[in-house]
Amino acid sequence: AQRVTQPEKLLSVFKGAPVELKCNYSYSGSPELFWYVQYSRQRLQLLLRHISRESIKGFTADLNKGETSFHLKKPFAQEEDSAMYYCALAYNFNKFYFGSGTKLNVKP
Amino acid sequence: NAGVTQTPKFRVLKTGQSMTLLCAQDMNHEYMYWYRQDPGMGLRLIHYSVGEGTTAKGEVPDGYNVSRLKKQNFLLGLESAAPSQTSVYFCASRGQMNTGELFFGEGSRLTVL
Numbered sequence: 001a002q003r004v005t006q007p008e009k010l011l012s013v014f015k016g017a018p019v020e021l022k023c024n025y026s027y028s029g030s031p032e033l034f035w036y037v038q039y040s041r042q043r044l045q046l047l048l049r050h051i052s053r054e055s056i057k058g059f060t061a062d063l064n065k066g067e068t069s070f071h072l073k074k075p076f077a078q079e080e081d082s083a084m085y086y087c088a089l090a091y092n093f094n095k096f097y098f099g100s101g102t103k104l105n106v107k108p
Numbered sequence: 109n110a111g112v113t114q115t116p117k118f119r120v121l122k123t124g125q126s127m128t129l130l131c132a133q134d135m136n137h138e139y140m141y142w143y144r145q146d147p148g149m150g151l152r153l154i155h156y157s158v159g160e161g162t163t164a165k166g167e168v169p170d171g172y173n174v175s176r177l178k179k180q181n182f183l184l185g186l187e188s189a190a191p192s193q194t195s196v197y198f199c200a201s202r203g204q205m206n207t208g209e210l211f212f213g214e215g216s217r218l219t220v221l
Contacts, residue, residue: 009148034208044151044198044212051208086150090208094158095166096141096200100150 003027004089006099013077014107021072021102023061023087032090033070035061036098039083047072047085057081077106110134114199114213121189121220129184129216131199139202140182141166141210142174144195151198157182189220 005024013019025031035047048056050063050070061072070087087099112133121127131140138159143151143166153166155174163174171193173185182201186193196217200210 006150032208036210043214044200044210046209049208088208094139095153095156096208096210097153097167098143098151100148 003097004087004099006085006087006102008102009100010103010105012105012107015079016076019074019077019081019104019106021085021087021104023070023072023099025068025070025087025089027068027089027091029091031063031065031070033061033063034088034090034096035059035070035072036086036088037083038086044086077104079106079108082106112199112201112211112213114197114216116216117214118217119219121186121218123190123220125189125220126185126187127189127218128186129197129199129218131182131184131201131213132180133182133199133201133211134180135201135203135211136179137201137203137211138179140176141200142172142182142184143198143200144168144193145198145215146195154184154197186218189218191220194218194220 033050037047038044059074086101089097115130141156142154152168157176160179175183196215199213
């Protein structure tokens with residue numbers, strides 16, 4: 001069953017434009033959601049987690065339980081934001097399920 | 109501090125051959141995971157372990173076996189490789205704290221001819 005859906009494989013925006021990477025999930029319990037990022041030639045790493053309600057590198061993500069979404073947003077994209085972004089859902093912090101990923105390309 | 113180390117980084121196999129991927133972590137983490145990454149499908153969980161001596165199946169366990177004899181190591185085995193197992197394999201680990209932060213290895217690219 002598809003637990004995490006990222007509908008966009010590729011998202012291209014110009015530098016300075018707002019960006020929103022979509023993530024929808026299916027889970028009957030209380031979800032633990034995360035965004036991971038993989039920059040070119042780097043390891044996959046945690047970007048942010050919904051429980052912390054934090055802003056990392058200007059990115060924020062709000063959990064919308066009604067729409068079962070956890071979209072990642074940034075008001076002004078930078079070229080260094082170009083990377084592969086994965087939304088992830090954790091079951092009891094044991095199993096972590098990832099979406100298919102969205103490649104963000106920020107053009108100069 | 110190496111973090112999570114995967115060996116080998118690249119391997120080419122013929123159909124039917126066997127091999128083992130080794131994941132080693134030096135962070136004293138309890139939890140370890142094996143994922144495969146395929147184009148358009150993201151990361152899919154193969155097997156995972158919640159502690160030394162324990163393993164459990166993930167989303168796509170068929171054709172793979174795992175062992176966690178030592179806390180720091182998590183081995184992924186392919187007994188009889190198939191072309192469908194051509195992929196990039198990632199190992200990850202996390203500690204006891206429920207922060208949700210997985211620490212990933214650099215990946216191992218496996219090609220089965």
